[in-house]
Amino acid sequence: MINFIYTLLGSLGYHHPLHPVLVHLPIGLTMGALVLSLAARILHKPELHRSAYHALILTAIFSVAALFVGFMDWRHYFNGAWLRPIAIKIFIAIPFTCLMLLGIGIGYLKGPQSKALLPIYMLGFFSVMSLGYFGGELTFSARSPIAISILSAGQNLFEANCGSCHAFGGNSLVPSKPLHSSPQLASLDKFKAHVRNPTLAGGAQAMMPAFSEKKLSDADLEKLYVYIQRYIVQPQCATSQIP
Numbered sequence: 001m002i003n004f005i006y007t008l009l010g011s012l013g014y015h016h017p018l019h020p021v022l023v024h025l026p027i028g029l030t031m032g033a034l035v036l037s038l039a040a041r042i043l044h045k046p047e048l049h050r051s052a053y054h055a056l057i058l059t060a061i062f063s064v065a066a067l068f069v070g071f072m073d074w075r076h077y078f079n080g081a082w083l084r085p086i087a088i089k090i091f092i093a094i095p096f097t098c099l100m101l102l103g104i105g106i107g108y109l110k111g112p113q114s115k116a117l118l119p120i121y122m123l124g125f126f127s128v129m130s131l132g133y134f135g136g137e138l139t140f141s142a143r144s145p146i147a148i149s150i151l152s153a154g155q156n157l158f159e160a161n162c163g164s165c166h167a168f169g170g171n172s173l174v175p176s177k178p179l180h181s182s183p184q185l186a187s188l189d190k191f192k193a194h195v196r197n198p199t200l201a202g203g204a205q206a207m208m209p210a211f212s213e214k215k216l217s218d219a220d221l222e223k224l225y226v227y228i229q230r231y232i233v234q235p236q237c238a239t240s241q242i243p
């Protein structure tokens with residue numbers, strides 16, 4: 001179903017995630033609600049309380065929509081991978097949406113001037129700031145100078161040591177054991193153990209050459225692992241090309 005939606009959008013010429021397009025609506029409205037509510041108090045203009053409350057109602061509507069498409073993007077572009085920034089974003093976004101719904105209830109029962117709404121506007125403000133921060137980490141972390149140096153070192157190591165047999169994440173000697181879907185990549189420790197001493201299921205010596213610490217240090221293997229994960233196992237996560 002999710003793939004069908006993205007295929008349909010693709011056929012219309014839209015090839016991007018949906019969440020970044022929608023998410024600005026609840027962010028802007030949350031900021032607006034706080035500013036209007038503060039202005040109502042500082043400038044003694046009670047009608048602005050009503051505007052702030054209306055912004056809050058719209059925030060709740062659009063944050064449900066942003067959550068929904070965020071979930072779809074996560075399944076489609078990240079294969080549902082449980083990455084740290086995604087877990088934190090979900091952990092903040094769900095209570096944030098509930099908070100906005102609570103605000104609607106308070107405003108409905110006690111009126112838009114209710115003092116109880118101010119902490120909700122403030123908490124909402126801090127929540128969207130945090131959501132933005134982790135969204136940025138997800139989108140731009142691969143472009144940070146450290147990430148780029150690790151990834152490009154990983155790429156050089158891959159090309160020099162692995163690319164001859166595993167070009168494009170495949171396996172030219174044993175095509176049934178491509179790199180991109182290898183169970184040996186499940187964790188860094190498993191990967192290191194395999195590269196240091198490649199063995200077959202029955203314990204027999206594999207065709208793949210062993211790489212001792214003299215050839216590739218532990219730090220080299222970590223860089224290789226990051227590169228393989230990012231560009232071979234989950235290429236859809238790659239938001240930028242290595243310069």
Ligand code: HEC
Binds near residue numbers: 206207
């Ligand atoms: C000379 C060819 C060759 C080179 C070079 C090579 N490999 Fe392999 N690799 C293989 C073969 C062949 C297999 C399949 C198992 C076997 O028979 O050895 C394999 C299997 C693997 C697997 C497990 C795949 C699976 O599904 O079980 C991983 C992970 C792997 N290689 C990573 C690497 C890395 C990382 C490098 C570079 C440091 C590398 N290989 C270099 C030939 C090579």
